[in-house]
Amino acid sequence: MIMTETDLHVLEPDPSDRTLLLEINDLRVGLRRGRTETTIVDGVSFDVDPRTRFGIVGESGSGKSMTLRAIAGLLPGGTEVLSGSIRYRGTDLVTAKPSVRRGLMGPEIAMIFQEPMTALNPVRPVGDQIAEGPRRHLGLSKKEGRALALEMMGHTGIPDPVRRVRAYPHELSGGLRQRVMIAMALACRPKLLLCDEPTTALDVTVQHQVLDMLESLCAEVGAALVFVTHDLAVVNKTCSDLAVMYAGRIVESGRTSEVLANPRHPYTRGLLDSAPDFDQPGRALVPIPGLPPSIANRPPGCAFAPRCSRAVAECDSAAPILTTSTDHRTVACFRAEASGSEISA
Amino acid sequence: MLHRLIFVPARLVQAVPVVLGVTLIVFFMSHLLPGDPALAILGDKATPESVSALRDQLGLDQPIWQQYVHFLSNIVHGDLGTSFTYQRPVTDVVLQAVPVTLTLVALALLLNIVISVPLAGLAAMKPNRTPDLIVRALNMVGQGMPQFWVGIMLILLFGVRLRWFPVGGYGDTPLQHLYYLLLPALTLAIALSPTTIRSLRSSTITVLGSDYVATARSKGLSGLPLFRRHVLRNSGIPTVSIVGVHLANLVGGSIVIEKVFAIPGLGSVMLDAIYARDFPSIQAVTLVVALLVTVASILTDVLYVVMDPRVSLGTGVRV
Numbered sequence: 001m002i003m004t005e006t007d008l009h010v011l012e013p014d015p016s017d018r019t020l021l022l023e024i025n026d027l028r029v030g031l032r033r034g035r036t037e038t039t040i041v042d043g044v045s046f047d048v049d050p051r052t053r054f055g056i057v058g059e060s061g062s063g064k065s066m067t068l069r070a071i072a073g074l075l076p077g078g079t080e081v082l083s084g085s086i087r088y089r090g091t092d093l094v095t096a097k098p099s100v101r102r103g104l105m106g107p108e109i110a111m112i113f114q115e116p117m118t119a120l121n122p123v124r125p126v127g128d129q130i131a132e133g134p135r136r137h138l139g140l141s142k143k144e145g146r147a148l149a150l151e152m153m154g155h156t157g158i159p160d161p162v163r164r165v166r167a168y169p170h171e172l173s174g175g176l177r178q179r180v181m182i183a184m185a186l187a188c189r190p191k192l193l194l195c196d197e198p199t200t201a202l203d204v205t206v207q208h209q210v211l212d213m214l215e216s217l218c219a220e221v222g223a224a225l226v227f228v229t230h231d232l233a234v235v236n237k238t239c240s241d242l243a244v245m246y247a248g249r250i251v252e253s254g255r256t257s258e259v260l261a262n263p264r265h266p267y268t269r270g271l272l273d274s275a276p277d278f279d280q281p282g283r284a285l286v287p288i289p290g291l292p293p294s295i296a297n298r299p300p301g302c303a304f305a306p307r308c309s310r311a312v313a314e315c316d317s318a319a320p321i322l323t324t325s326t327d328h329r330t331v332a333c334f335r336a337e338a339s340g341s342e343i344s345a
Numbered sequence: 346m347l348h349r350l351i352f353v354p355a356r357l358v359q360a361v362p363v364v365l366g367v368t369l370i371v372f373f374m375s376h377l378l379p380g381d382p383a384l385a386i387l388g389d390k391a392t393p394e395s396v397s398a399l400r401d402q403l404g405l406d407q408p409i410w411q412q413y414v415h416f417l418s419n420i421v422h423g424d425l426g427t428s429f430t431y432q433r434p435v436t437d438v439v440l441q442a443v444p445v446t447l448t449l450v451a452l453a454l455l456l457n458i459v460i461s462v463p464l465a466g467l468a469a470m471k472p473n474r475t476p477d478l479i480v481r482a483l484n485m486v487g488q489g490m491p492q493f494w495v496g497i498m499l500i501l502l503f504g505v506r507l508r509w510f511p512v513g514g515y516g517d518t519p520l521q522h523l524y525y526l527l528l529p530a531l532t533l534a535i536a537l538s539p540t541t542i543r544s545l546r547s548s549t550i551t552v553l554g555s556d557y558v559a560t561a562r563s564k565g566l567s568g569l570p571l572f573r574r575h576v577l578r579n580s581g582i583p584t585v586s587i588v589g590v591h592l593a594n595l596v597g598g599s600i601v602i603e604k605v606f607a608i609p610g611l612g613s614v615m616l617d618a619i620y621a622r623d624f625p626s627i628q629a630v631t632l633v634v635a636l637l638v639t640v641a642s643i644l645t646d647v648l649y650v651v652m653d654p655r656v657s658l659g660t661g662v663r664v
Contacts, residue, residue, distance in 0.1 A: 072563055073562075074559045074562055074563060076554070077554065098567070102565045102566075102567055103565065104565075105562070105563055105564060105565040106563075106564045106565040107565075110563060110564075111560075111563040113556055113559065113560060115556060118555065118556040118557065119556040119557055119559070119560045120557055120560065121557040121560075121561070121574075121575050121579070122557070122579070122653075122654070122655055123578050123579055123582075123652065123653055123654055123655075124574070124575075124578075129560075132561075132564055132566070132574070133564040133565065136564065136565060136566065136570075137565060168654040168655070170654070170655045181560075184560075184564070185563075
C-alpha cells in the first residue's frame with residue numbers, strides 16, 4: 001500500500017480560519033421505542049477542520065453511514081439522534097429548527113450517496129436536478145440554473161454536457177450518474193461535503209477518475225470532505241485523517257498515513273490484513289474470524305473482543321475508552337499495539 | 346417524446362379485433378334474451394299479423410348471421426340502424442349521449458385526483474399515525490358503500506336538504522352541464538377513490554423512503570416543493586395504470602349513476618334500450634362503450650409513457 005500523504009499541504013486548514021467546521025460530540029444514534037433505546041451509533045466524537053478530508057472506515061453495520069446521515073439530518077424513519085451534539089460552525093444541528101437545517105443543506109452542507117442510480121430522480125432530466133439546489137438557495141433564474149448545470153457538468157468531466165443536460169438518469173452510465181451527483185452536491189459551493197461510499201457502486205477503472213475529480217473540485221470549491229467507505233485504499237488515497245468504526249464506536253483514529261502504516265487497534269490491523277495489497281502480491285490474506293455483533297446484542301466489554309486474537313479476560317468485562325496519546329492518535333483498546341503512546345504515557 | 350409514442354398506431358390496429366369481438370358477443374347475446382322485440386314494441390294487445398309485419402320490417406326474419414353481417418356493413422357506413430323506441434337513427438341518439446357521459450367520466454376522474462392526492466399524501470407522510478388511520482378508515486367506508494346509495498345520499502344532502510345542487514337532469518348551457526354533473530361525478534369519484542388512495546398511499550410511502558427523496562432533502566427541499574417535484578410523479582406512475590384498469594368500471598358505474606341522476610348519457614340510453622328490447626340501440630351503445638374503453642386504455646399507456654421516461658412500449662427499441 002502506498003503511504004504517501006496525498007496533497008496534504010494543499011489541505012492544511014487555512015490559519016486564518018480557526019473555527020472548527022464540524023464538531024461531533026458523543027453522538028448517539030438509534031431507535032427509541034418507549035423507554036428502551038437501541039443504539040446504532042454509540043458515543044462518536046470527531047472534529048473536521050475546514051478544507052480537510054476526513055474518512056470513516058468500517059464494515060457494513062458499523063454505524064458509519066448512520067453517523068453521516070445524522071449529520072445530514074437524513075436518518076431513516078424510526079431512527080433518531082438519542083444524545084450528543086453535531087455542531088456545524090457553532091450551530092448544533094441536533095437542536096436546530098428544521099428550517100435552519102434546511103437552509104444549511106445545499107449551500108453549506110451537501111451529500112453524495114452510494115448508489116447514483118437510485119439517488120437520482122428517475123423521471124426528471126439530470127440538468128434540472130443539478131439546477132434545483134442553486135435555484136432554490138441562490139435564487140437563480142431558470143436560464144441561470146441551466147447555465148450553472150452545464151458549467152458543473154463540464155467541471156465534473158461529463159462529456160457533451162449540452163446534450164446530457166436533458167438526459168434522464170437511466171440514459172447515463174454509472175460513472176456519469178455519479179458525476180451528476182457530484183455536480184449536484186457542489187453546485188451551491190458547500191463548505192462540507194458528506195460522501196457515503198461514493199465510488200463503491202462504480203467500476204474500479206472509473207473509481208479512480210471520480211475520486212481525483214472529487215478531490216480537485218472540493219479543493220477548488222473549498223469544501224471539506226467527510227468520506228465514509230469500507231475501502232481502505234480509497235481512504236488512503238483521499239483522506240488526511242481517518243476514524244475506524246466498529247459496532248457503532250470509533251475504535252481508532254488519527255492521521256491516515258500513520259494509522260494505516262502502524263495500526264494500534266487489533267481491528268484496524270485485521271482490516272489491513274484482510275485487504276489485498278498490490279505492493280505485496282505474495283502476502284496471504286488473513287480474514288477476521290466471526291461476524292460483527294448485532295446492534296441489539298452487543299457484548300458488555302469491548303465489542304470486538306469475541307473476534308480479537310489479542311483479547312484477554314479484561315476485554316470481556318469492561319469497554320475500553322478511547323484515549324488520545326501524545327502523538328495525536330486515539331485508540332480504544334486495552335491491548336493496543338506497542339507505540340509511542342505507551343512509552344511516553 | 347414523440348418517438349416514444351410510436352407504439353400508438355400498432356395499439357390502434359390491435360384494438361380492431363377487440364372491438365369486433367365485442368360486437369359479435371353483444372349481437373348474439375341480445376338475441377338470446379327472452380322476448381320478442383316486435384311484441385315489446387307493439388305491446389300485449391297487438392295482433393299476430395301486425396307483429397309478423399313488424400318483424401318483417403325490422404329484418405328479424407332473416408337468419409341471425411345475415412343480420413350480423415348486415416349490421417357490420419352498416420357500422421362501416423356509419424349506420425347503426427334505427428332505434429325502435431326513439432324512431433330515430435341510433436347514431437344520432439348515441440352521438441348525443443356520448444359527450445354527456447364523457448364529461449361525467451372526465452369530471453369524475455378530476456374529482457378523484459382532487460380527493461385522492463391530498464388524502465394519500467397525508468396518509469403516507471406518517472404511516473400508522475392518526476391521519477393515516479383516519480384515511481384508511483374512510484377508505485374502508487368508501488369501499489363499503491354502494492354507488493347508487495352514495496348518489497341518493499348526496500342528492501338528499503346537497504340537493505334536497507341544502508339545495509346547493511339540482512337533484513337531477515343535465516341543464517341547458519355548458520356551464521350548467523358541469524354544475525348538474527358535479528354530484529354524479531362526485532358519486533363516481535367516491536367509488537373510485539378508495540382504490541386510488543390505497544395505491545397512491547403505498548407508492549408514496551415507497552417513494553418517500555427512496556434515495557432520490559433523500560437526495561432532494563439533502564438539497565434543502567421539504568414540504569410541498571419536495572412532494573410536487575420528487576414524489577408525486579413517481580408515486581403516480583403505478584396509480585395511473587390501476588386507475589386505467591378501473592376506467593371500464595367507471596363507465597359501467599356511470600350507467601347506474603346516470604339513471605339515479607336522470608342524466609341523458611349513454612347509460613340512460615342503454616337502460617331504456619334494454620327495457621324496450623331496442624336491439625339497435627343496445628348494440629350501438631355497447632359498441633361505443635367498447636370503443637371508449639379501448640381508447641381509454643391506449644390513452645392510459647400514452648400517459649404512462651409520458652410520465653415515466655424509462656418506459657418505451659411495443660417497439661422493442663430502447664431509446
